[in-house]
Every structure is written in C-alpha cells, then in structure tokens.
Amino acid sequence: MNDTTHTIRIRPGDPADAPAVLDMLDAAVVWMNDRGNTEQWGTMPYSRRPGGVARVERYLTENTPFIAELAEFGGTPVGALVLDSGPSSQMPIAPADEPERYVRLLVSDRRHIGLGIGAALLAHAAEETRRAGVELLRVDCWAGGGGELVAFYERNGFTPTERFLSGEWPGQVLARRVD
Numbered sequence: 001m002n003d004t005t006h007t008i009r010i011r012p013g014d015p016a017d018a019p020a021v022l023d024m025l026d027a028a029v030v031w032m033n034d035r036g037n038t039e040q041w042g043t044m045p046y047s048r049r050p051g052g053v054a055r056v057e058r059y060l061t062e063n064t065p066f067i068a069e070l071a072e073f074g075g076t077p078v079g080a081l082v083l084d085s086g087p088s089s090q091m092p093i094a095p096a097d098e099p100e101r102y103v104r105l106l107v108s109d110r111r112h113i114g115l116g117i118g119a120a121l122l123a124h125a126a127e128e129t130r131r132a133g134v135e136l137l138r139v140d141c142w143a144g145g146g147g148e149l150v151a152f153y154e155r156n157g158f159t160p161t162e163r164f165l166s167g168e169w170p171g172q173v174l175a176r177r178v179d
Helices: 015-034 052-062 117-131 145-155
Strands: 008-012 064-070 077-084 101-108 136-142 159-166 169-177
Touching (some): 008 117, 015 064, 015 077, 015 101, 064 117, 077 117, 101 117, 117 136, 136 145, 145 159, 145 169
Antiparallel strands (some): 064 077, 136 169, 159 169
16 A cells, blocks of 8 residues: 555646657557557557647647646656547537536556546546536546446546447546536
C-alpha cells in the first residue's frame, strides 16, 4: 500500500503540452497492449496514427484542455482532460437535448497509475461544468474488455446511458449530473 500523499495540481492546457499528451497516449497504447488489449486503441502509437498529432493539437487549441501535474515531480504533466460542448461529430452519438460539457479526452501517465489522477481530472471537469452553469457532463468510452473502463467512470459518478458501435468498436455513453 502506498501511503505517500501526492498533490495533484490541475491547470489550463495549451499547445505547448502537445508532446506530453502524445507521450501519455503512446504509453497508454503500450500499457493496454501489454495487458492483451489491442481492441481499444489498436497497436499503433497514437502519435503515428493518421491525424493523431493534429487531433491532439486541435484539442489543445480549439477545446478546453486541462493538465494534471504532481507537485513532487516539478510540474511534469501526468494527466490530460479535454472538455467540449458536445460529442465528436465523427462518433455516432447525438448531442444532448440540453447544454452539456463533454469529456473528449482523458488520459493519465501510466507510470503514476493508482494515484487518482483520472479521478481528480473528472472532478475538475464536474466543477468546470458547474461553474459554466451547465448541469450535464457526459463522456463516451470503450465498452469492451469486460467493461473495466465503464466501471471506472461509474466509480467517478457517471451513469451509463446508451451503447453504440463505431464500426466494430463497442462504446458506452455515460452521464453525470452536476447541479
């Protein structure tokens, strides 16, 4: 058991964070693949996928990005969250019937797994949603692999709403009220 207390700071992200976010995404692909999960994000590093670098750059300029840092690591990024006003138009997910904030990206540095970085970023997303006067926060995620990722979001206050397929990729939309 790790009894060390870690201070997670969350700050606005910007385009200079793109290399760190891409490194986290690439490491997440390796981490998943090492555990036998090649279905969620495939096997190609995110930074080498067609459009991968451009997508991260768009997230950091056109959306609302946040970066998590661990104070004891000198401000090195250890997680990223990107909020938007709705789901990607490239996904088979309808916008909500009300104003919403939508988690477009959530990734944490796999070297710091278990420190609550993802949960801290989701709590920050809920607070940002509330601060904007919006009551609905949604996210979509991979629903395969026994549902571990869906369960993570449920542990963080989200409720599954609708399932979908993006090609062969099984997905789940989840929602959280933040009144």
